[in-house]
Amino acid sequence: MATPKSKSPRSGLSPVLALALVIVAFFAGRFITLPGELPVPSNGPTVVGDDLPAAPVERRSALETAAEGAVNAAAQAEVASPEALLLAEAATYETAEAALEATGFLADRPPQGHGETGHSFYTVQPMQQLSLHPRAYLMPRFLTQGQCDHVIAMATKRLAPSGLAFKAGDTAENTRDIRTSSGTFMSRHEDPDGVLAFIEDKIAMVTMVPVGHGEPFNVLRYELNQHYDSHYDSFSEEEYGPQTSQRIATVLLYLADVEDGGETVFLLEGKDGLARLATIDYKACDTGIKVKPRQGDALLFWSTAVNGTVDKHSLHGGCPVVAGTKWAMTKWIRNTCFGRMC
Structure with missing residues (x-):
């Protein structure tokens, strides 16, 4: 007893x-x-x-x-x-x-001494862990409304139909309906107001990956019924051949609220999510988890596992827009440095 x-x-x-x-x-x-x-x-x-x-x-x-x-x-x-x-x-x-x-939360905790490439200020961003399979995190209010509007105004002048990276067997005809958005690429050097530089530096700090590892921003506009079928941002050698540089992470920044639809979906989310891979419908939006676009929010997810291999759980897509217009901006991050910031 x-x-x-x-x-x-x-x-x-x-x-x-x-x-x-x-x-x-x-x-x-x-x-x-x-x-x-x-x-x-x-x-x-x-x-x-x-x-x-x-x-x-x-x-x-x-x-x-x-x-x-x-x-x-x-x-x-x-x-x-x-x-x-x-x-x-x-x-x-x-x-x-x-x-x-x-x-004044940190008023009694002034920053300490730092190294040559360190900062004399604190960097902490509110973050919600959405998943560990794949590693996905939501960062609310990452951008201000003014910053979002600035990026949209820059991109509107230069939009064109979005393209795809073709793998073996792909053609313009058989991939016509996979990605139906309009988009453009932009870099910090094209923005004299410094907004893109601010965003890029902030991304580098929260991901702890130097700026030089990021590709130019890809700004996207999805109108009524436009979508992006589920896909991987990384390039597997089985489909694309040997890679000298690999995309390891993506930061997706939502530039506007969407009235209905336009969510980012992870169809294979979950520890056992890969069991659904053999029967997956790449156009589906009813499995896994969905992230609703909210102006200023940022979604960070890792396309590779900790050991550097492609994480198949990172399969993701953009659901069709049901009402309104979806504006988003993508920053792909690689495992090697390239371009003007190296």
Whole structure:
């Protein structure tokens, strides 16, 4: 017979105070973000680096306001959910950078000394792990609305039907309906306002892969019913022959909200997802996981496994647009450096 456990002594922490502390911790984890000294375009975020204040800001911070609201609600026995409080507070900031500056969260943790290629500022981006098979992560509010609009304005002037990398047996005729979007390639050197440079540098910091490993940006527009059948971004030697350079990761940046459709789908997601490979419908959007486009969000996924081999779980596609227009920008990252940034 199990011995009954003795009752723990009653804690001196009141339920109201405990709830307030939980809410403060919840907000603090979400507002650790990306301050820095990136090239800041006129429509970019305000970032914080060496000039972090020596003490927390004197004005009431978002954390203090949220905590007091939680205590008051608990005292009245009308406690709002942490999720509701978070959404209400986060809506007051356009970017995570702005939230960090307003709260002074790292005011008592100034950056330390760094090496020749290091930075004198912190880099942390809110990130949701979507999957480990493939490795896929959502980074909310990665870009501002102004940055998204700037990229769309640049790309609109030069769109053309999107192309494909042909493998053995492919022709323009038999691949006609695989990718139906319009697109263009753009590099940081074409943007005197520095917006593309800012985005590229930010991608390099969150992926920890130098800028020189990234291909030029590919900006895409999907209109009604346009789509991209599921495919791999990496190039297997069985289909494309020996490769001197391989795509290892993709960052997909959503430049506009889509009214309906246009999701990014991973049909083989899951530890056992490859069991579906033999019977997969490459046009399907009803298996695995789907990521809904939201303006400013970024989707990072790895096309290769940790050992460098192609990860078959990374099969992905763009679902048809049902209503509205989808704008996205792709940054493919390789395992070797090339081009002007090397």
